[in-house]
Amino acid sequence: MREPASKATPLVTLRINGRAVTVPVGTSVAAALAMTDRFVSRADLSGRPRGPLCGMGVCFECRATIDGVPEVLMCLTPCREDQEVVTDA
Amino acid sequence: MSAFDCVIVGGGIVGAALADVLSADGVSVALVEARSIGAGTTACGMGHLVAMDDNAAELALTSWSVSLWRELADGLPRAVEYDACGTLWLAADDEEMAAVSAKVANYRAAGVRAEVLDSAALHEAEPALAPGLVGALRVVDDAVLYPPLAARTFALRAQARGARLMTGCPVRELRSGSVVISNGEVLTARHIVLAAGVASPTLCPGLPISPRKGHLLITRRGAPVVHHQLVELGYLKSAHGTDGASVAFNAQPRVTGQLLLGSSRQPGDATREVDAALLERMLKRAAMFLPGLDGLQALRVWTGLRPATPDGLPLLGPHPEKPWLWLACGHEGLGITTATGSARLVADQLLGRTSPIDARPYSPARFLAVSSREVAHA
Ligand SMILES: Cc1cc2nc3c(=O)[nH]c(=O)nc-3n(C[C@H](O)[C@H](O)[C@H](O)COP(=O)(O)OP(=O)(O)OC[C@H]3O[C@@H](n4cnc5c(N)ncnc54)[C@H](O)[C@@H]3O)c2cc1C
Ligand code: FES
Numbered sequence: 166m167r168e169p170a171s172k173a174t175p176l177v178t179l180r181i182n183g184r185a186v187t188v189p190v191g192t193s194v195a196a197a198l199a200m201t202d203r204f205v206s207r208a209d210l211s212g213r214p215r216g217p218l219c220g221m222g223v224c225f226e227c228r229a230t231i232d233g234v235p236e237v238l239m240c241l242t243p244c245r246e247d248q249e250v251v252t253d254a
Numbered sequence: 255m256s257a258f259d260c261v262i263v264g265g266g267i268v269g270a271a272l273a274d275v276l277s278a279d280g281v282s283v284a285l286v287e288a289r290s291i292g293a294g295t296t297a298c299g300m301g302h303l304v305a306m307d308d309n310a311a312e313l314a315l316t317s318w319s320v321s322l323w324r325e326l327a328d329g330l331p332r333a334v335e336y337d338a339c340g341t342l343w344l345a346a347d348d349e350e351m352a353a354v355s356a357k358v359a360n361y362r363a364a365g366v367r368a369e370v371l372d373s374a375a376l377h378e379a380e381p382a383l384a385p386g387l388v389g390a391l392r393v394v395d396d397a398v399l400y401p402p403l404a405a406r407t408f409a410l411r412a413q414a415r416g417a418r419l420m421t422g423c424p425v426r427e428l429r430s431g432s433v434v435i436s437n438g439e440v441l442t443a444r445h446i447v448l449a450a451g452v453a454s455p456t457l458c459p460g461l462p463i464s465p466r467k468g469h470l471l472i473t474r475r476g477a478p479v480v481h482h483q484l485v486e487l488g489y490l491k492s493a494h495g496t497d498g499a500s501v502a503f504n505a506q507p508r509v510t511g512q513l514l515l516g517s518s519r520q521p522g523d524a525t526r527e528v529d530a531a532l533l534e535r536m537l538k539r540a541a542m543f544l545p546g547l548d549g550l551q552a553l554r555v556w557t558g559l560r561p562a563t564p565d566g567l568p569l570l571g572p573h574p575e576k577p578w579l580w581l582a583c584g585h586e587g588l589g590i591t592t593a594t595g596s597a598r599l600v601a602d603q604l605l606g607r608t609s610p611i612d613a614r615p616y617s618p619a620r621f622l623a624v625s626s627r628e629v630a631h632a
Contacts, residue, residue, distance in 0.1 A: 210475075210511055225553055236474070236551070 179248035188244050195220060195227045195240035198252070206239060207253045229253075258284045258418070260604065261433045261443040263425045263457065266296040267590055268582050269449035270405040271597035273412035279605060283417040284441055286433065288424035288453075291409045292402030295451050295589065298558020300470060300506055300516055301404075302483055303397040303591045304341055307360045311567055311615035316588060317366045318611050319595035320395060326594065327397070334403045335509050341396040342371070342380065342482040344503075344543065345388045350487040354391040367394040382478040384545050391487075398483055398506050401590045408593075425450075428457050430578045445604055447580040452524075452561040454583040458576075461569065462621045463584045465559040467523040469533055470516045474553050477513035478546035480505060486543065499529075501536040503543045512553065515540050517587075519560075526557050562586040563621070570599050570616040574623070580604065581618045 174189040181194075181201055188197045195217040198204060205214040206227045217227035220240045227239040230251040239250070260276055262269045265287030273285040287293075305317040327336045345351040354370055361368035369392045371379060376390045413419045420435075427434040432442045448454050455461040486503040504516040518536050520529075533555060541547045563569060563584040573579040582600045585592055599616065602609040 210509070 177244050177246045177248075179244050179246070179250060181250045182252055190244075192244045193220075193240050194229070194231065194242045194244055194248070194250055197244050198227075198239060198250075205252065256284075256418075256441055258282045258441060258443045260284075260445040260447060261286060261441050262447045262449055262582075263428065263433060264288075264294070264448065264450035264453070264583075265291040265405065265409060265419075265421065266294045266449065266451050267292065267299075267401055267405040267408070267593040268451070268585060268596055269447070270408035270412070271593040272447060272449060272582055272600055273417050274408040275597040275601045276604070277412040277415040277417045279601060281601075281605070283412060284420060284443070285409060285412060285417060286420045286423050286425055286435065286441070288422070288450075290421050291419070292405035294453070295558050295560060296405050297402040298468070298470070298556060299401045299587075299590050300504070300514055301335075301399045301401045301590050302341070302504075302506060303399065304483070304588070305361065305364075305366045305393055305396060306588065306591075307357055307364070308566070312588075313360070313364050313366075314611045315567075315592050315595050315599075315616065317361075317364050319592045320366075320397070322594035322598065323397060323399075323591075324395060330399070330404065330407060333400070334407055335400040336397055336404075337399070337507075337509050338395065338397040339507060340482050341393040342376070342484050343391040343393070344376075344383070344484060344486050345390060346386075346486065346488065347388060351388045353487060354389060357391055361391075361393065368392065369394065380480055380482065380484065382480055382544055382546050383484070384543055387543075392482070396483060398508070399590070404590070404593075425457060428579060430576070444578075445580060446578060447582050447600065447604075449582040451583060451585075451589070452559045454561065454581070458573070458579065458581075460622065461581070461583070461618075462563055463561045463569075464522055465524040466562040466586060467518070467520040467525070467557055467559055468516065468587070469518040469528065469536060469555065469557050470514060471533070471537070471552050471555045472508075473513045473515070473547075474551045475511040477507075477511065477550055478544055480507045480513070480544070483507070484543065486539075499523075499532055501532065501539050503539045505540060505544060513544075513547075513550075515547075519587075521562070524559060526559075528555050528557060560586045561589070565620075567616050568592065568596055569618040569621070570596055571603055571613060571618050574619040 178187045218224040231237040259282045307313040371390045424436045426436045484505045499520045506514040569581040569584045
């Protein structure tokens, strides 16, 4: 049974590199990253920053460690309560 | 209608390199590309710049082209990932090691630096290789790069000299003195060059170019460290078979810390789907040479279509029946390497100059018979 839709969008709070971010349910982790002050997911070998590009699982630029699992695509992962996201790990 | 000295159809590495050379010579050029620069086979290639010695004509074109790349290297943007890593041709048994001695002489006679490594020297050079290999041939000046950005660099250099870059413009028809784009626009030109790779026969029926499909795989960062492009000498046997699918071990270190693994050959196959069974064969072969590959994750797998001619050499020069049409296509598995030399050979012919190497082995006339009518008028 579905709950009747309520007006207020439910929110979840996750941590990206230790900082708490609160977003509406259904937000992807890549989108949550975009709401932080540093839209950077990884670095190239010389340390230059790279960030999510395609948003649809094609470019592989958004890989991060999510809840201890390395190399997860942030753009294909929905935010969940208490999620731990570590970029460039 | 706009008039150019030369309209180049196809913005792969070959067409883009030609636009670069011609524009540097002051020729007014339009480069017309159906999609985006380098989006065809060029985006699928490994990017190995390799001197190959199967026959004299191939060695002449590849070794000259590799040296032209070396001259360009300092001016290439970092993103082109030019890396002068050299090649190791790996000998798995004494028979292949015997081939190494013959090849060394061949390369040196052509002015290409080559060295023989025995088993110990090979394992010192590449500790990640499986034990048991008999030795290797090292071709010192070979390099690797990232092909689509190399093509883009050529095209942008041409554009900076005034060439017109037209992307997203499929050419519908080639005529004497003009090129018709699918939106109806007509570009007039004194010379037209067809550099559409594997699609060239659709614009010029009868060209002896057929697809030869290949699979590649790139690993994630953190691959076993290798220092050279590694190719098994058995590659030569499989690369030139004309029937059936084949795989051979070929691995490239990339400056990103990834490993690019090839390669397969499926003559006549124009599909783009990944063939899982063939990919598995290819990877098993790679793991035989590089045991550390086991457990490494792939980032991406893709296929590409090499534009193959019956004798493995490109078509560079005038169409024998259409003097207004020039061909720069059919580079099979060596188009990244030979783009520099091919561009110079075609430009030299267009401008009536002599080239440092003999252009005749690549002349389209070797396949395209001149009709009797034209012979009578010749
Ligand atoms: C798996 C694989 C590995 C390879 N590895 C190497 C390697 O290590 N070293 C090497 O030297 N070579 C390698 N090659 C070969 C090399 O990639 C090709 O020889 C080379 O890219 C051919 O370049 P091109 O410019 O002729 O063709 P393309 O790159 O295909 O360019 C032709 C262009 O023409 C355009 N076009 C087509 N039709 C039209 C039209 N009607 N109007 C306008 N434009 C049109 C296409 O969109 C395309 O961009 C490899 C190839 C494959 C498949
Ligand atoms: S943003 Fe491209 S794969 Fe996630």
